[in-house]
Amino acid sequence: MSGHVEDILMGEETLFKNIAAFNPDYIPENYLHRESQMEALALCLRPALKGGKPVNSVVMGSPATGKTTAIHKIFEMVEGRSEKLVCAYVNCQLYNTRFNIFSQIYQHIFGHIPPETGVPFSRIYGEIMKKLAQEGKALVVALDDINHLFYSKNANQILYDILRAHEVFPGARTGVFAIISDIEFRYMLDKNVSSVFIPQEIVFDPYTFQEIK
Ligand SMILES: Nc1ncnc2c1ncn2[C@@H]1O[C@H](COP(=O)(O)OP(=O)(O)OP(=O)(O)O)[C@@H](O)[C@H]1O
Numbered sequence: 181m182s183g184h185v186e187d188i189l190m191g192e193e194t195l196f197k198n199i200a201a202f203n204p205d206y207i208p209e210n211y212l213h214r215e216s217q218m219e220a221l222a223l224c225l226r227p228a229l230k231g232g233k234p235v236n237s238v239v240m241g242s243p244a245t246g247k248t249t250a251i252h253k254i255f256e257m258v259e260g261r262s263e264k265l266v267c268a269y270v271n272c273q274l275y276n277t278r279f280n281i282f283s284q285i286y287q288h289i290f291g292h293i294p295p296e297t298g299v300p301f302s303r304i305y306g307e308i309m310k311k312l313a314q315e316g317k318a319l320v321v322a323l324d325d326i327n328h329l330f331y332s333k334n335a336n337q338i339l340y341d342i343l344r345a346h347e348v349f350p351g352a353r354t355g356v357f358a359i360i361s362d363i364e365f366r367y368m369l370d371k372n373v374s375s376v377f378i379p380q381e382i383v384f385d386p387y388t389f390q391e392i393k
């Protein structure tokens with residue numbers, strides 16, 4: 181009996197060439213059929229590499245159309261090639277409060293999370309913006325599965341915090357990539373946000389049978 185159980189645990193037999201490809205955080209080496217979307221994302225980021233600000237965008241498409249993968253790929257490319265633009269990725273399903281989202285951005289910039297207790301939001305926010313200003317860097321924040329911020333009614337405040345940073349910190353150059361998997365999802369933004377968030381729409385169509393093959 182125990183020998184059989186051990187065989188199951190330790191057996192070498194498998195149907196899969198690379199079972200890690202099924203892990204949620206797996207990033208494929210070969211990412212095909214998304215050239216036009218990757219180009220559109222690159223065009224949104226380019227101004228920020230030249231001293232301007234990133235172009236805001238909404239990335240839309242059904243589940244499993246490669247949106248998250250595209251963002252990871254393009255962010256990795258930018259950060260590997262330029263010091264001028266900080267690319268922070270936030271999974272809004274996991275982080276959906278103002279404090280948690282800016283803690284993620286803080287961690288990306290400073291390499292450690294801010295202390296959990298006793299630090300007000302405004303301090304974290306200020307430190308992020310000051311550091312970017314000191315180093316002359318722009319910031320783009322990818323809010324993946326941003327629909328979760330609408331359920332928790334935090335979307336307007338967080339977009340406002342990111343996009344109107346220049347009002348409190350002159351020279352701040354910030355942008356947002358909002359990623360939504362539900363195409364039917366209609367997002368409602370307050371006037372003070374919609375005046376600064378006029379996003380470029382980048383659509384991820386479902387893959388064709390041929391592409392999937
Ligand atoms: N063009 C592609 N080539 C190879 N693998 C891909 C491609 N597109 C997607 N995948 C793989 O399919 C899975 C789903 O992709 P991804 O998570 O990027 O989709 P998504 O659009 O973000 O989905 P969701 O809306 O559910 O978050 C991942 O494992 C990803 O690596």
Ligand SMILES: [Mg+2]
Nearest residue numbers: 247248249324
């Ligand atoms: Mg995704």
